[in-house]
Amino acid sequence: MSAFARVRELLSAELRQIAPPSVGFWQILGGLTLFLLFLEITTGILLMVYYRPSADEAYESVFYIINDVQLGWLIHGMHRWGAQLFILLVLVHLIRVYFAEAYRERELNWVIGVVLLLVVGAFAFTGTLLVWDQRAFWGTDAVRRVLAEIPIVGRAILYFLWGGTELDANALLRFYVFHVGLLPWIAIGLVMVHLYLVSRQGIFHKAEAQEQQSAQTYGDIVLRGLIFVVLSFGIVLTLAVIFPVELSGRADPLTYQSVKPPWYFLPAYGLLKLVPKAAGVALASLGVLGLFAAPWLGRNSWVAWGLGMLGIATVALLAAYGWRW
Amino acid sequence: MILALALAELTGRAQEQNFCLVCHSEIKVDYLESIHAAFNVTCVACHGGDPTTLDSRAAHALEAFFRGTPQRAEIPELCASCHSDPMRMKPYGLRTDQYAEYQTSRHGKLLAQGDTRVAVCTDCHTAHRILPAWEPRSTVHFENIPSTCARCHAQRDQGVHSAALAKGNTKAPTCATCHGAHGAAPPGVENVSKVCGMCHLAERTHFESSPHKKSMDAQNIGECASCHGSHTIEPTDRKLFDTVCTNCHGADSRAHLVGQKIKTLLLAADESLREATHLLEQAQQRAVDVSAYRSRLIEARSYFLQALPVQHSLDIPHIEELTRRAKSIADDVRGGLHGFQGVMAIRLLGLTLVWVFLLLLMIVIYLALRERRGEHL
Numbered sequence: 112m113s114a115f116a117r118v119r120e121l122l123s124a125e126l127r128q129i130a131p132p133s134v135g136f137w138q139i140l141g142g143l144t145l146f147l148l149f150l151e152i153t154t155g156i157l158l159m160v161y162y163r164p165s166a167d168e169a170y171e172s173v174f175y176i177i178n179d180v181q182l183g184w185l186i187h188g189m190h191r192w193g194a195q196l197f198i199l200l201v202l203v204h205l206i207r208v209y210f211a212e213a214y215r216e217r218e219l220n221w222v223i224g225v226v227l228l229l230v231v232g233a234f235a236f237t238g239t240l241l242v243w244d245q246r247a248f249w250g251t252d253a254v255r256r257v258l259a260e261i262p263i264v265g266r267a268i269l270y271f272l273w274g275g276t277e278l279d280a281n282a283l284l285r286f287y288v289f290h291v292g293l294l295p296w297i298a299i300g301l302v303m304v305h306l307y308l309v310s311r312q313g314i315f316h317k318a319e320a321q322e323q324q325s326a327q328t329y330g331d332i333v334l335r336g337l338i339f340v341v342l343s344f345g346i347v348l349t350l351a352v353i354f355p356v357e358l359s360g361r362a363d364p365l366t367y368q369s370v371k372p373p374w375y376f377l378p379a380y381g382l383l384k385l386v387p388k389a390a391g392v393a394l395a396s397l398g399v400l401g402l403f404a405a406p407w408l409g410r411n412s413w414v415a416w417g418l419g420m421l422g423i424a425t426v427a428l429l430a431a432y433g434w435r436w
Numbered sequence: 437m438i439l440a441l442a443l444a445e446l447t448g449r450a451q452e453q454n455f456c457l458v459c460h461s462e463i464k465v466d467y468l469e470s471i472h473a474a475f476n477v478t479c480v481a482c483h484g485g486d487p488t489t490l491d492s493r494a495a496h497a498l499e500a501f502f503r504g505t506p507q508r509a510e511i512p513e514l515c516a517s518c519h520s521d522p523m524r525m526k527p528y529g530l531r532t533d534q535y536a537e538y539q540t541s542r543h544g545k546l547l548a549q550g551d552t553r554v555a556v557c558t559d560c561h562t563a564h565r566i567l568p569a570w571e572p573r574s575t576v577h578f579e580n581i582p583s584t585c586a587r588c589h590a591q592r593d594q595g596v597h598s599a600a601l602a603k604g605n606t607k608a609p610t611c612a613t614c615h616g617a618h619g620a621a622p623p624g625v626e627n628v629s630k631v632c633g634m635c636h637l638a639e640r641t642h643f644e645s646s647p648h649k650k651s652m653d654a655q656n657i658g659e660c661a662s663c664h665g666s667h668t669i670e671p672t673d674r675k676l677f678d679t680v681c682t683n684c685h686g687a688d689s690r691a692h693l694v695g696q697k698i699k700t701l702l703l704a705a706d707e708s709l710r711e712a713t714h715l716l717e718q719a720q721q722r723a724v725d726v727s728a729y730r731s732r733l734i735e736a737r738s739y740f741l742q743a744l745p746v747q748h749s750l751d752i753p754h755i756e757e758l759t760r761r762a763k764s765i766a767d768d769v770r771g772g773l774h775g776f777q778g779v780m781a782i783r784l785l786g787l788t789l790v791w792v793f794l795l796l797l798m799i800v801i802y803l804a805l806r807e808r809r810g811e812h813l
Contacts, residue, residue: 135508177720178724327809330808338802341797342794343796348787348790349791352786
């Protein structure tokens, strides 16, 4: 039997397996994020063909992509909007897993999931600067100012991420290297481990659901997921066409511009507005640590639910405060 | 011994022996910051005396050629004793004609007539804190020249030139650009266009071919300054045609009509260009391909920029030709860019077609799903 036929047989055997009856729309979210990661990588590679990661040429190359490259505006728009949807779906997936208590007996996969969330945040943060327009420059510089105020480790972090204490061509090149050379490999590696653990441990379902007679196979779930893949592709495409990306002028280090962060960084922004910067960074780090430790903190269902609601309310209030101010 | 002397020079021993600063400590900081201190030109070079003794009487003795504070009238000659000497100035790459220029200046001429209220070297360069002109703290650094001159002259520039200078434009003219530095003098009426023309070369060329040139010189009217002003030059505005032409010409005169005609031509081209630029920016923001329009607009703008200096010639056919070209290209661009709504319509049509395909795809997948489930059921 040829290798191809063997793989095909294995795959079809896998797809013919009976899936738990409780697997529905919410379980497809994780798969959708995988599709969006694929979309981001594809559009990102296309953008790399024309992008130039130097302070002299970055903005001009993005301008060229948007205005002169055939369908460049669409690819760039899909990359931007795809990233927004990607982050949204990752967050919804995380919240779904948390409230379904799907992390039980799957603590390692939860931790990997949280690391993936941080990687997605890093993707968004490093990608924003690459445009090298006024919004990107001053938005990133605001983060630099926050990091510079962290005692002891602040400067070390700046030297590692920015390549110095100022936001300049070094930082742009580093962000580019992180965005296209390092983070994709980390993300792909983590996703593979994440998926391997899902397949090894099975999709989480409540014990009582196991008793029921299931009428669906994994093949059905994949087909159903494909419908949502097509739908989400259409949504990203529509957003890119109707709301194309607008640039805010070439980055000018001498002309300050006040910039609000994108929606996914608003809670952190609100926190930093509310408390001194070093304390804000400490509290945000504590929040992330809490997220890592969620499976152990929420051993009791009621405690888990209470902590989850408290976390969501805090994040929502901080985001609202950040948006307002 | 040579080594010891060289070391003494390098380590500034000459300054250490300048004991004048022990008693005259009030000028110590100013002097030590100056270019003279940096090159070991000590107090004795200007004031005489013996700087090596702490005995006040011996230091200020006439035998030691003590001169004290030089009289104002003596200062230019005193400075020139070094600064006009090519042998002394050569190592520093400094020019030596400042004193000669000063003597031809308004300041120099009045000083020669015995008027000691005029500016001498120390008024502009200071007496002790003399810094090179490239040093931003220097009183003669280009950014500080207006305030240095304003210490005596009330006619401080408050127009476009000083505004540009305040913004850090290093090409912006200062008082010295028009009046000269060491040879400072007000430009004569017939020379105003030459002075302005040092920077505004095209305007000067066209002005000199205009009927204005001859009649203004004949009537002793200050060329450029008569319309634009001298020290309060406003940004150029087409409104000037309404306000300044009537200073000399009657409101119903033919000359006034010529002015109004030029104004109308320029305004029409300018408005068309502004509208086209606005539309281009809008289209760019919506990621419409505007590369072809961008180069056309640059061409239109270049015709308009050519027309601006030509207006000083009052040559209506020439101005008309340039503004017509600028306007017609800008109008073409406007027309083309107005059609970018058409581009959006095409994009939406494309999007609709993609959605039709995606919906069909979803239906096919759904049917396949039902078929599969039917097999299992």
